Amino acid sequence: MSTGTTKLDVVVSDVVPVNDLVTRFHFRRRDGELLPTFSGGAHVVVEMRDGERTRLNPYSLMGSPLDTREYTISVRRDDVGRGGSLFMHRNVKPGMEMVVSYPVNLFSLDLRAKKHLMLAGGIGITPFMAQTAQLAAEGGNFELHYTCRTASLGTYADVLRERYDRRVRLYHDDLDERIELDRLLSTQPLGTHLYVCGPAGMINWVRDRAASLGWPSETVHFEHFAAPQPGLPFDVTLAVSGKTIRVDEQQSLLEAIEAAGVDPPYLCRGGVCGQCETNVISCDGKFIHNDHWLSEEEHRSGKKIMPCVSRFEGRSLVLER
Amino acid sequence: MAAKSIISRPVYGTLSPQPGKHHLFITDAEGALAIAEMAGSAPPGFFDDAEIVFIPGPDGKHTAALQALRPAQFHLSPSFASLLPRLRQTLANAHMGLRLYLAGTEGLIGQAMQVALEAGIDHTSIQTEHRGSLARRMQCVHCKGITENVTTQPATCAHCGLLLLVRDHYSRRIAAFQGVCINAEDRSEIPPMEEVFR
Numbered sequence: 001m002s003t004g005t006t007k008l009d010v011v012v013s014d015v016v017p018v019n020d021l022v023t024r025f026h027f028r029r030r031d032g033e034l035l036p037t038f039s040g041g042a043h044v045v046v047e048m049r050d051g052e053r054t055r056l057n058p059y060s061l062m063g064s065p066l067d068t069r070e071y072t073i074s075v076r077r078d079d080v081g082r083g084g085s086l087f088m089h090r091n092v093k094p095g096m097e098m099v100v101s102y103p104v105n106l107f108s109l110d111l112r113a114k115k116h117l118m119l120a121g122g123i124g125i126t127p128f129m130a131q132t133a134q135l136a137a138e139g140g141n142f143e144l145h146y147t148c149r150t151a152s153l154g155t156y157a158d159v160l161r162e163r164y165d166r167r168v169r170l171y172h173d174d175l176d177e178r179i180e181l182d183r184l185l186s187t188q189p190l191g192t193h194l195y196v197c198g199p200a201g202m203i204n205w206v207r208d209r210a211a212s213l214g215w216p217s218e219t220v221h222f223e224h225f226a227a228p229q230p231g232l233p234f235d236v237t238l239a240v241s242g243k244t245i246r247v248d249e250q251q252s253l254l255e256a257i258e259a260a261g262v263d264p265p266y267l268c269r270g271g272v273c274g275q276c277e278t279n280v281i282s283c284d285g286k287f288i289h290n291d292h293w294l295s296e297e298e299h300r301s302g303k304k305i306m307p308c309v310s311r312f313e314g315r316s317l318v319l320e321r
Numbered sequence: 322m323a324a325k326s327i328i329s330r331p332v333y334g335t336l337s338p339q340p341g342k343h344h345l346f347i348t349d350a351e352g353a354l355a356i357a358e359m360a361g362s363a364p365p366g367f368f369d370d371a372e373i374v375f376i377p378g379p380d381g382k383h384t385a386a387l388q389a390l391r392p393a394q395f396h397l398s399p400s401f402a403s404l405l406p407r408l409r410q411t412l413a414n415a416h417m418g419l420r421l422y423l424a425g426t427e428g429l430i431g432q433a434m435q436v437a438l439e440a441g442i443d444h445t446s447i448q449t450e451h452r453g454s455l456a457r458r459m460q461c462v463h464c465k466g467i468t469e470n471v472t473t474q475p476a477t478c479a480h481c482g483l484l485l486l487v488r489d490h491y492s493r494r495i496a497a498f499q500g501v502c503i504n505a506e507d508r509s510e511i512p513p514m515e516e517v518f519r
Contacts, residue, residue: 190440
């Protein structure tokens with residue numbers, strides 16, 4: 001059960017290959033009505049029915065929040081992942097009926113800011129597509145620094161340059177172009193907010209430098225959806241529902257709980273929002289925590305787990321679920 | 322010490338050195354002592370990047386204690402009103418990495434925070450420490466006039482003359498507590514006036 005969200009019956013209205021790795025998907029409501037409004041940075045959880053198996057993956061909405069006739073997402077193909085992005089790339093065709101969640105925003109703009117400084121890495125560009133559209137419409141002050149591997153993999157770099165010209169600065173890894181982060185952070189006017197979306201290493205680097213250079217944590221916003229990692233199968237006892245289940249190699253703990261007919265709360269399914277936080281009643285083994293929600297102390301305590309992205313290795317695990 | 326009551330009533334902490342490139346201190350009277358105490362836990366060279374603006378108040382004490390910290394810049398100001406243009410100018414030209422520290426009376430902390438909010442600083446990122454008077458800036462909800470240094474409960478509005486209950490309800494936007502007519506039903510009813518905000 002997705003907390004506070006309702007599902008939307010949509011139809012795939014278009015599928016557009018963007019480059020070698022990224023494909024864009026357009027969704028419209030099946031009843032022809034407008035979709036719910038959203039703000040820049042919001043995501044939806046897309047349900048992928050693949051035979052017996054249902055995957056639920058979060059994707060940032062990248063269209064303009066001013067246009068709710070359709071939702072658009074861009075999916076980067078991950079050949080070694082758990083198969084969600086491959087399913088999207090291979091199986092999803094125009095005209096297909098799908099279900100997506102209502103939009104949820106865990107990465108919203110702070111509109112009190114005097115200026116918005118955005119740092120994107122790779123496919124982390126998608127929430128900024130919506131945020132820049134929102135700000136541009138309001139005359140907002142923003143600057144986007146976008147790092148990609150090569151020009152041909154710089155998803156939407158051309159679109160962004162055309163729309164916003166010099167407000168967008170591109171950095172290409174293959175040309176050894178790097179953000180001069182310390183200088184960039186030290187020359188921003190007071191009242192600037194910082195937004196970063198990209199690989200975990202980039203987010204950690206930016207947050208760390210910003211903190212050292214005196215950016216208050218209130219001004220630093222980031223989003224990184226952890227994809228559930230495959231791992232060794234393990235058994236779990238669900239004490240409240242009185243079930244014992246097995247989590248397969250390619251399955252997340254949350255998916256295994258759902259497959260057993262138990263309906264825990266969730267929202268982002270990427271270790272960010274905190275909705276699926278679950279108490280551990282007892283355990284004998286070690287946790288593999290992959291979330292951004294629990295504190296380090298909570299990770300060490302062995303008393304809590306985020307079943308959407310985290311796993312367990314050991315003899316026994318009993319959860320309050 | 323300001324006691325916690327309703328959620329809008331500001332609470333203050335204890336100053337502590339923050340990571341940053343510049344440190345701006347605005348302080349009045351006994352607030353100087355909070356800065357001097359914080360200096361004990363500050364890393365070496367901390368005040369090389371610091372500016373202290375001090376309103377000494379009527380007894381004129383503590384100036385030497387602040388100068389002894391050898392901040393990069395030190396300014397004395399006779400009143401908040403007189404430092405306001407300078408503060409606005411400083412914040413307008415400042416970059417991210419500037420950290421703000423406010424120490425002293427509630428009136429000073431509130432008014433300096435109001436200017437900082439306009440400059441885009443999040444109020445939760447500002448270091449504050451209350452020292453000295455609990456006298457309140459009060460806005461009359463009826464005539465909107467601001468009365469400074471209110472020490473009594475109830476208090477008389479300096480603008481429209483109504484007798485006002487000084488509430489804990491506080492506005493960061495106007496840096497004032499709310500005053501509401503205490504005898505609106507029967508103006509002849511005059512409750513005793515006590516000095517409570519010292």
